[in-house]
Amino acid sequence: MTDPLDTEIVTAEGEVNVMGIINDLAAGRISPRIADLRFCYDGCIGGPGRNSELTGLYKRNLVISHFRKGAAYRTAPQYQQHTERPDLSRRFTDRYVGLPVPTTDDVRKILHAAGKFTRRDELNCRACGYRSCREYAVAVFQGLADLEMCLPHTMQLMEKEHGKLVQKYELAKRELAMEYGDEFIVGSDRKTLDVLDLIKQVGPTPTTVLIRGESGTGKELTARAIHRFSQRNDKPLVTLNCTTLTDSLLESELFGHRKGSFTGAINDKKGLFDAADGGTIFLDEIGDITPKLQAELLRVLDSGEVRAVGSNASKKVDIRLITATNKDLEAGVREGWFREDLYYRLNVFAITMPPLRSRIASVPLLAHHFLEKAKKKLNKSIMAIEESAIQAMVKYHWPGNIREMQNVIERAAVLTADNLIKLDNLPKIFADISAEPLAGELPQNSFKAEFAPHVMKIEKALLEKYLFEANGNVSRAAQLASIPRRTFYRILGRHGLKGRKTVP
Ligand code: SF4
Numbered sequence: 001m002t003d004p005l006d007t008e009i010v011t012a013e014g015e016v017n018v019m020g021i022i023n024d025l026a027a028g029r030i031s032p033r034i035a036d037l038r039f040c041y042d043g044c045i046g047g048p049g050r051n052s053e054l055t056g057l058y059k060r061n062l063v064i065s066h067f068r069k070g071a072a073y074r075t076a077p078q079y080q081q082h083t084e085r086p087d088l089s090r091r092f093t094d095r096y097v098g099l100p101v102p103t104t105d106d107v108r109k110i111l112h113a114a115g116k117f118t119r120r121d122e123l124n125c126r127a128c129g130y131r132s133c134r135e136y137a138v139a140v141f142q143g144l145a146d147l148e149m150c151l152p153h154t155m156q157l158m159e160k161e162h163g164k165l166v167q168k169y170e171l172a173k174r175e176l177a178m179e180y181g182d183e184f185i186v187g188s189d190r191k192t193l194d195v196l197d198l199i200k201q202v203g204p205t206p207t208t209v210l211i212r213g214e215s216g217t218g219k220e221l222t223a224r225a226i227h228r229f230s231q232r233n234d235k236p237l238v239t240l241n242c243t244t245l246t247d248s249l250l251e252s253e254l255f256g257h258r259k260g261s262f263t264g265a266i267n268d269k270k271g272l273f274d275a276a277d278g279g280t281i282f283l284d285e286i287g288d289i290t291p292k293l294q295a296e297l298l299r300v301l302d303s304g305e306v307r308a309v310g311s312n313a314s315k316k317v318d319i320r321l322i323t324a325t326n327k328d329l330e331a332g333v334r335e336g337w338f339r340e341d342l343y344y345r346l347n348v349f350a351i352t353m354p355p356l357r358s359r360i361a362s363v364p365l366l367a368h369h370f371l372e373k374a375k376k377k378l379n380k381s382i383m384a385i386e387e388s389a390i391q392a393m394v395k396y397h398w399p400g401n402i403r404e405m406q407n408v409i410e411r412a413a414v415l416t417a418d419n420l421i422k423l424d425n426l427p428k429i430f431a432d433i434s435a436e437p438l439a440g441e442l443p444q445n446s447f448k449a450e451f452a453p454h455v456m457k458i459e460k461a462l463l464e465k466y467l468f469e470a471n472g473n474v475s476r477a478a479q480l481a482s483i484p485r486r487t488f489y490r491i492l493g494r495h496g497l498k499g500r501k502t503v504p
Pocket of ligand 1: 122125131151153
């Protein structure tokens with residue numbers, strides 16, 4: 001019996017009271033030192049399993065009657081004899097199911113399947129969750145691990161898959177290019193015909209070629225044409241733009257690398273020189289490579305051997321090298337940012353791609369050529385280009401060269417609502433220059449014809465003045481002249497001043 005005033009010791013009987021105290025305890029409303037809780041209420045007959053249909057008195061009588069029967073049972077002789085203790089002992093058996101133990105040969109086969117042929121291949125990197133490659137191989141044998149759990153191996157497989165996809169992509173691209181005429185240089189002007197002659201002459205030889213010219217003049221197209229005319233045209237043509245990669249990545253891309261030669265080099269990798277073995281390698285923007293890479297490239301050209309990054313072994317390669325640049329390499333040699341010995345190695349046979357503004361005679365032909373390509377690409381049935389649009393294109397100076405023209409035509413093909421490309425479909429600058437007369441269009445004895453040369457002279461002198469004041473910076477010069485940069489650039493082209501240093 002507890003003191004009803006004592007809050008340190010709590011006692012309760014019955015489901016409702018007990019649950020109430022448990023809830024109070026859980027909520028922190030009470031904190032007794034002792035809680036004596038009994039779910040039963042009024043003895044066993046009031047317990048949680050009670051039959052609530054019966055009254056408490058009736059249940060009490062049932063208990064008493066049961067007790068009386070039990071007393072008679074407990075006095076029976078056989079009950080008296082049951083004195084020994086029941087056997088409570090327990091027996092335990094080893095339930096471990098033995099896993100199969102692989103032989104050395106089994107482990108070796110699994111390691112081979114995971115691309116580990118030598119001890120060096122066993123990286124023991126723990127990426128699979130096992131402490132070593134051998135422990136992992138045992139787990140694979142026992143069916144506790146999968147081959148795909150080896151991360152370096154899975155990455156190697158993915159890299160191979162990637163290589164296959166790249167090859168497929170290159171093939172598809174080539175087929176597409178053949179279909180769309182990408183491999184052919186289009187033009188009927190004298191300069192284009194001269195370039196085609198040079199390609200045909202140098203193509204079948206093993207000579208190193210340096211293609212020069214402004215951006216967008218078709219240097220890669222020329223490299224492809226040279227490869228097509230060569231004896232190696234059944235072998236790969238590997239192309240790489242040297243400006244797209246950092247120095248170290250470029251080195252690894254060109255020469256390959258050995259596993260572990262730098263962070264992230266988880267596998268051996270073949271370089272492009274190796275991939276192009278027997279074929280041609282085309283390095284675009286060669287003027288942008290660093291002196292370190294220039295030295296490496298020179299070594300390859302001198303020895304005919306490539307050495308992967310992190311390797312001491314060299315491998316002979318048979319490649320034909322074609323390079324391209326829009327940089328002034330001679331200035332590079334003079335100023336010291338381009339090696340002279342490499343310059344002479346590369347500049348064995350130079351082809352200079354003429355800018356589009358000097359191939360005006362080919363503009364209509366090119367425009368229609370690009371229209372055909374745009375039609376196929378966009379699946380549109382455009383029949384022709386309006387004459388005024390062609391004339392505007394002939395007058396335009398094309399600072400972005402062929403690439404710009406291709407984009408202009410494709411844009412116009414997208415914009416046109418009928419089957420004709422009109423002047424309105426070209427960028428606004430074409431409408432502006434369409435209003436300007438072509439040189440030689442005016443009658444010789446007209447006021448305009450006599451006035452025009454004077455205007456041109458003044459215009460040129462002004463351009464030179466602005467350029468001088470802007471220290472050769474075209475954007476700044478255009479600002480000083482208060483005219484849009486593109487317009488300024490176009491007028492520069494008209495006077496042959498683009499890219500020239502101007503002094504008063
Ligand atoms: S992930 Fe592959 S390489 Fe790394 S420990 Fe596991 S099995 Fe060996």
